Amino acid sequence: MKKSRMEYSVLNSSISTVIFVLKLLIQFITRTYFIRYLGVEYLGLNGLFSNILSLLSLAELGIGTSIIYSLYKPLAIEDKPQIKALMKLYEKAYNWIGLIVAVAGMAVVPFLHNMVNTTDHLGNITLIYLLFLSNSVLSYFFTYKRSLIIADQRSYIVNINDFIFVVITNIVQIVSLYFYQNFILYLLIQIIFTLASNISISLKVSKDYPYLKEQEKAILSTETKTQIKKNVIGNLSSKIGGVVVMGTDNIMISYFVGLASVGLYSNYLMIVNSVQNLCKQVTNSITASVGNYVVEGDRKKLLSLFKQHLFVNYTLIYFSTIVLSAVLNSFIHWWLGDKYLLSMVTSGLIIFNLIIQMFRNTSFVFIDAFGLYWNQRWKAVIEALINLVLSLILLNVFHLGINGVLIGTIVSSLCYVMWYEAYVIFKYGLKASMKIFIQLFFSYLLFLLFVIGIVVYLQKFILITGLIGIFVKAFLAVIIGLVLFMLRYRTNEEWLYLLGIIKRLFLRRR
Numbered sequence: 001m002k003k004s005r006m007e008y009s010v011l012n013s014s015i016s017t018v019i020f021v022l023k024l025l026i027q028f029i030t031r032t033y034f035i036r037y038l039g040v041e042y043l044g045l046n047g048l049f050s051n052i053l054s055l056l057s058l059a060e061l062g063i064g065t066s067i068i069y070s071l072y073k074p075l076a077i078e079d080k081p082q083i084k085a086l087m088k089l090y091e092k093a094y095n096w097i098g099l100i101v102a103v104a105g106m107a108v109v110p111f112l113h114n115m116v117n118t119t120d121h122l123g124n125i126t127l128i129y130l131l132f133l134s135n136s137v138l139s140y141f142f143t144y145k146r147s148l149i150i151a152d153q154r155s156y157i158v159n160i161n162d163f164i165f166v167v168i169t170n171i172v173q174i175v176s177l178y179f180y181q182n183f184i185l186y187l188l189i190q191i192i193f194t195l196a197s198n199i200s201i202s203l204k205v206s207k208d209y210p211y212l213k214e215q216e217k218a219i220l221s222t223e224t225k226t227q228i229k230k231n232v233i234g235n236l237s238s239k240i241g242g243v244v245v246m247g248t249d250n251i252m253i254s255y256f257v258g259l260a261s262v263g264l265y266s267n268y269l270m271i272v273n274s275v276q277n278l279c280k281q282v283t284n285s286i287t288a289s290v291g292n293y294v295v296e297g298d299r300k301k302l303l304s305l306f307k308q309h310l311f312v313n314y315t316l317i318y319f320s321t322i323v324l325s326a327v328l329n330s331f332i333h334w335w336l337g338d339k340y341l342l343s344m345v346t347s348g349l350i351i352f353n354l355i356i357q358m359f360r361n362t363s364f365v366f367i368d369a370f371g372l373y374w375n376q377r378w379k380a381v382i383e384a385l386i387n388l389v390l391s392l393i394l395l396n397v398f399h400l401g402i403n404g405v406l407i408g409t410i411v412s413s414l415c416y417v418m419w420y421e422a423y424v425i426f427k428y429g430l431k432a433s434m435k436i437f438i439q440l441f442f443s444y445l446l447f448l449l450f451v452i453g454i455v456v457y458l459q460k461f462i463l464i465t466g467l468i469g470i471f472v473k474a475f476l477a478v479i480i481g482l483v484l485f486m487l488r489y490r491t492n493e494e495w496l497y498l499l500g501i502i503k504r505l506f507l508r509r510r
Contacts, residue, residue, distance in 0.1 A: 015156040016281035019163040024274045028335075030170045031270060035336060037181040041118055044263035045125070045183075047250045048115065049132040052108060054247035056101050056136070063093050066231040069371040070224070071151035072294075080211050083148075085218035089228075090144040098140035105133040115251060118259035124184060131187040135194050142198035145205040158201060159281075165197035230374040245387045245412060249405050256395045257402065264340055265402055267332060268347070272354045275324065279316040283309065283361045290369035294429075303430050307440070310362045311494035314444045317358045318451070319481055324351050325452045326459050326477035327470050334467055342402065349406040355448065356413045359441065363421040370429035379420045387412035451484050 035043060074082040112129055116122070149157050169190060176185050206213065220228075250262045290309075293302055329347050332340055342350075367376065387408045394404030418441075426434040455477045464472050489495045 016159050017278065019159045020274075020278045020281045023163055023166050024278065026167060026170045027270070027274075030174055031267070032335070033174050033177045034186075035340075037177045038183055038186075040260050040263035040340070041122060042183050042263075043266055044118070044250075044254065044259035044261070045116065045122060045128065047262045047266040047269075048254050048259065049129055051247050051250040052115070052129075053105070053132055053136045055251075056104050056108075056133075063090065063097070063232055065368055066228055066373070068147050068151040069231060069368060070228055071148065075152050081216075081218035082220070082224075083209075084212055084214065084216075085220045086224075087144065087148060087212055088218075089220065090147070094140050094144045098137050101140060102133070102137045105137070115254060116259055117254050117257075128183060128187065131184065131191065135187070135191045138191065138195055139198060142202050145202050148205055148209065149201070157204065161201050161204065162197060165193050165200070169193040227371075231371055233374060233377055245383060245409055248388065248391075249409070252391060252395060252405055253402055261402060264342060267336065267340060268328070268342060268350050271328065271331070272324065272350055275320045276354060276358055279313070279320060279358060280361055282316060283313050283365060290365060294369050294371075299431055303432050303436075306362070306366060306425070306430060307436070308494050308497055309365060310437075310440060310444075311492070312498060313358065313362045314448075315485075315498075317355055318444075318448055318485060319478065320358075321351055321355050321448065322452055322455050322477050322481045323474050324354070325456050326473045330465075330470050330473060334470060346402055346406070349403055349410070351452075353406050353410050353413075355445070356410060356418065359445075360413070360418060360421065363418070363425060366425050366429060367421065370425070372424050372428055375428050376420065376424045379417060379424075383412050383417040386416060447488060451481055454484075455480055 034046075070086055071083065073079075074086065109126055109129065112125055116125060146158055149155065172189050172193070173186050176182065176189060250266070253265060254262045290302075290305065293305060325348075328351065329341060329344065332342075367373070390411055391405050391408030394400045394407055398404065400407070422437045422441075423434055426432050426437060458476070458480065459473055462469065462473055462476070
């Protein structure tokens with residue numbers, strides 16, 4: 001029996017969150033062994049090649065998001081012929097994408113040594129890159145099947161499958177690092193289990209949706225094809241912006257600062273990205289449910305849902321960033337040592353950039369749910385230009401290093417892209433005044449910065465060091481944050497709504 005939207009949302013959020021935390025723990029253990037046995041230079045190479053492949057992912061053209069959006073309605077009304085037709089189209093598209101990424105990836109090979117700025121001798125750079133490329137290309141031949149499960153509000157199945165294979169992969173990689181200290185073997189293990197994970201989820205889709213195997217042909221309407229083309233074009237521009245803003249950071253740092261700096265930065269990035277992705281497990285897991293509300297077309301209910309989602313997102317941002325502000329550098333010091341620390345200014349910029357990017361999570365959910373890709377097709381091009389030009393000036397002229405890259409990203413996001421995304425949602429989706437978002441955003445941001453200032457100031461009086469000191473700082477940050485949060489929002493409409501949901505779910509479980 002099909003579950004309700006609320007049940008699917010709660011199931012997806014809870015399972016995704018638990019799995020993500022467990023994945024995060026094992027990834028920290030693997031990273032520790034990686035640094036111990038391979039060193040910071042290989043860590044930098046890992047970050048650099050990951051960025052290059054994210055640039056190559058432009059070939060995906062945003063088709064993945066378009067798949068999910070196009071499937072909402074046919075899944076809701078159980079239009080199997082339409083689902084089959086869409087899946088056939090996307091299968092062909094992703095097969096071509098895999099080939100294009102492979103060819104484009106090979107074209108990068110002659111330029112690899114120009115991108116790798118290091119004084120250390122790292123052998124087999126070309127082979128290492130080709131292994132990264134192979135792992136990426138293999139995934140494209142299976143992605144379209146994952147999209148069907150996600151669109152059907154069953155993302156928890158994908159998360160459980162991926163978690164099982166992540167655990168196996170990391171255990172085998174740790175063993176290989178301990179005995180062989182070989183990066184190539186480390187990557188080969190990753191490729192093998194990536195392939196196994198994708199085959200596993202493909203078999204699950206074939207079992208749960210047997211009608212996909214039927215030979216009867218289904219034809220997509222001209223209207224559907226037109227809508228898909230517009231969504232893909234709109235997604236492409238968004239993809240360009242996201243890739244240039246986030247995907248070129250390590251390339252610029254490697255070229256202007258050095259590969260070792262990429263390694264240092266990647267440790268901080270792993271932590272903040274883990275926090276951001278953990279929060280996304282909660283906020284993004286209801287995208288399909290929001291898409292169902294969009295199909296119903298109740299704008300008043302959708303506006304209320306937007307405000308509730310933004311508040312939940314803000315609550316996650318609030319508690320995660322005040323804890324990070326208190327313990328980020330202390331944690332790096334305890335985990336890896338002094339030589340892996342970045343300055344307090346850089347650490348502060350990393351956290352502030354995290355805040356801005358996480359605020360956009362609500363916009364991403366509603367843009368996906370409304371299918372507003374075409375309406376924001378030029379946004380990302382302008383965002384990319386602002387970010388790239390400003391970052392290059394700050395790196396090349398003012399020699400600000402990692403700080404210059406972070407400032408470029410913050411300025412492009414805070415001064416332009418965030419507002420354009422909100423404008424598109426409120427004008428074309430919610431059809432309401434954007435003043436609602438402006439007031440909420442500045443109210444939330446200013447209060448958050450005020451609390452962070454208090455927490456950071458009070459941390460100076462905590463003299464306990466080591467792991468115990470980290471726990472004490474984190475605990476006090478949460479207590480201080482919680483007290484101030486409750487004083488500020490105890491009568492907030494969205495907070496009371498959220499409490500109501502929690503109470504209903506708790507009572508239902510009892």
